[in-house]
Amino acid sequence: MSDLSEITKAIEASNAALEQFKLSKNAEIDTLKTQLETAEAKQNRREFFEAPETVSLDGLKTLRTPAEIKSHYQARAKEHDEESVGLADFLRGVAGMKATPLATKALAEGTNSTGGYAVPNLLQSSILQALVPASSLMVAGCGIVPLNPGATTTFAAIDTIPTAAWRAEGGAVAESDPAFRAVVATPRSLAFLFKISRELLADGSDVDNALRTAIAQAFAKELDRAGLRGSGSAPEPKGLLNTTGIQAVTNGTNGTALAGYANLFSAVAAILAANAPMPTAAIMSPRSLVKLGGLVDTLGQPIRVPEMLLKTQLIATSQIPNNLTVGTSSDCSEIYVGDFTRMAFAMRENVSILVADQLYAATGQIAFIGHVRADVIVTYPTAFGVVTGVRA
Numbered sequence: 559m560s561d562l563s564e565i566t567k568a569i570e571a572s573n574a575a576l577e578q579f580k581l582s583k584n585a586e587i588d589t590l591k592t593q594l595e596t597a598e599a600k601q602n603r604r605e606f607f608e609a610p611e612t613v614s615l616d617g618l619k620t621l622r623t624p625a626e627i628k629s630h631y632q633a634r635a636k637e638h639d640e641e642s643v644g645l646a647d648f649l650r651g652v653a654g655m656k657a658t659p660l661a662t663k664a665l666a667e668g669t670n671s672t673g674g675y676a677v678p679n680l681l682q683s684s685i686l687q688a689l690v691p692a693s694s695l696m697v698a699g700c701g702i703v704p705l706n707p708g709a710t711t712t713f714a715a716i717d718t719i720p721t722a723a724w725r726a727e728g729g730a731v732a733e734s735d736p737a738f739r740a741v742v743a744t745p746r747s748l749a750f751l752f753k754i755s756r757e758l759l760a761d762g763s764d765v766d767n768a769l770r771t772a773i774a775q776a777f778a779k780e781l782d783r784a785g786l787r788g789s790g791s792a793p794e795p796k797g798l799l800n801t802t803g804i805q806a807v808t809n810g811t812n813g814t815a816l817a818g819y820a821n822l823f824s825a826v827a828a829i830l831a832a833n834a835p836m837p838t839a840a841i842m843s844p845r846s847l848v849k850l851g852g853l854v855d856t857l858g859q860p861i862r863v864p865e866m867l868l869k870t871q872l873i874a875t876s877q878i879p880n881n882l883t884v885g886t887s888s889d890c891s892e893i894y895v896g897d898f899t900r901m902a903f904a905m906r907e908n909v910s911i912l913v914a915d916q917l918y919a920a921t922g923q924i925a926f927i928g929h930v931r932a933d934v935i936v937t938y939p940t941a942f943g944v945v946t947g948v949r950a
Contacts, residue, residue, distance in 0.1 A: 631683035674912035803939030809947030812885035896942030
């Protein structure tokens, strides 16, 4: 009987312990549920108020990050059964120097009509990945749209948001201003010449990285300049400055010195007043960015970026000059503000390399010409503003 009593007590104690355990775990589960619901709510708010990281343009794949570029060109390489080849090895093959069988194979498959060699997809990927951090527009959210060879590609651009109006039963629907227009991508030829000694190309260490960086930065700087300030007169693409529909923010008859964030607020106000989304970035000259970063209050303490602009990236590029003339001032610059996911570089073909082997033969150097075809596409001009007359 004593044994049965002990067993009963043990069972009761176990049940009590189990109930206590369940209560403690239920509390932990409730805490986790609350945390998950809070995280989900925050995520929903971010998705509602912020632009997504990847925005396709007119249904075409738009590559904005190194990861997206890598994934796209790896898939293309797999489709064409390409294997990895180093950039230096590829250039040795282009120059007729001793190269690996993989480089020779890539050259045989990549000959183009101009006598150059199309860079294999995996090499293209590495060059474009290096281009992203070198380009202020790419850092701001501008993407690359790889175009198929052949026919032109037309993008749908937003001019204005249609105006809705209430109507009575049987009443006419109010007409709205034209909201859309077609933008045709016309890739232009962009090229540059670079040279390297035969000895360095044949025997140098880490030549791949140096070549990749040089080629990527050369393309990045000019794509930035054309994307921001391109004239649109052939053979140059049309940049933001000369795009119809952007917000123009002036800074007085003769320009005004940058003394705070008022210029940025003026651009944001113009963009939002046009029913366009909140800007994601502001691109300016290094002089302007350093001037903003060095602002101090009356006590000599750094001035904080205003709360409204905390999510707007402040980015510098050397492609915005500081010697523009406004009125009687010749020391003016510009600031480009907007949602840069609404523009892209339409790229028709892979980078190609042409050898000019006799050009510097007397000095033992080999010259190469890098070439790409690209255009600048702005699908929502109203979402951008340019502040002019920004003085030192």
